[in-house]
Amino acid sequence: MQNYPSKLLEQAVNELSRLPGIGRKTALRLALHLVRSQPSEVEKLGESLIRLRSEIRYCRECSNISDDEICSICADPRRDHGLVCVVETIRDVMAIENTGQFSGVYHVLGGIISPIEGIGPQDLHLEALLTRAGNGLIREVLLALPATIEGDTTNFFLYRKLLEFELKITTIARGISVGDELEHTDEVTLGRSILNRTPYESGMSRK
């Protein structure tokens, strides 16, 4: 039970502590920081959050978040529109973009099949992907879902759905992370990395 010296402070703490991972103590610390900040700075923060929510859109093609109807990746003619990488979330798009290794476009599912969390195939954004596949615009679908049971289940479901189209279906490689030692790698990953061994290329480990 906190006694707030000000209703304005209490409201701000209430609102901040609704955010994930922010408890009331952290919310109070943030609010008191804002009280001491420049009014113009606080206005910029508040307005950027409101604008983010009210003006953000989802790309009609890939469901990535976007400032426009089509996101900057889908709108880029230099990207390979025949190669579509299927990911769970917007964050995964950002993670893959940061590698600089992918030249295709994306499809954001918005979730993966998880019976425990009550997420079934009908909850995924799939239509736009199937439409693109049906129009013969896709040459290869690269499944880049989490290396979990839910990811595997979703991979299998998508594989079955995409079978009817003439396209190549691939998944990202699973193996030992760069920098990991064998003795600290779990058995399943180590086992798979042996089954899926690849031809040695000189200089490969530095890529």
Add this chain to the structure above:
Amino acid sequence: MQNYPSKLLEQAVNELSRLPGIGRKTALRLALHLVRSQPSEVEKLGESLIRLRSEIRYCRECSNISDDEICSICADPRRDHGLVCVVETIRDVMAIENTGQFSGVYHVLGGIISPIEGIGPQDLHLEALLTRAGNGLIREVLLALPATIEGDTTNFFLYRKLLEFELKITTIARGISVGDELEHTDEVTLGRSILNRTPYESGMSRK
């Protein structure tokens, strides 16, 4: 280097990551949470932060934050206005209020003397306290500053400043925290708790 799929998202992440203790990863997580939230919720958050900063005031009497010119504590006729507790921050006011053990009013210094951080006596809010003391309105000043060298220095400075007025100067007790074991208490605290021993009262430890 992040490639943000949206300028709006990038701006929100920039603004959020200016907050203390919030890095760019956390800021991104918060921003993407807001994208998925109800627009009305996000508006409430943004507006409460802007209002907090633009409408908050500092109590003319005690420098606590307040919705009005005089804070709710200073405006309360049931409080003992002859007993003034001097604290470093607004958070200390809240901490003491939460104990329910203090019936007087406060004075928020807004800092303590710290040569290392370049904070000298001239940086403290003192005038309102000295005015109140000069008007003969104060019977007792309770110094409730941190149990650090800076706190001790400030205590001594205030003691010297307040000597010219006819009032009692007290400090909060320093001793062993409730629940602490002797063997884990530092020597200075344990030593002081022996020097400052108090008469035994039955039921005291349960207070």
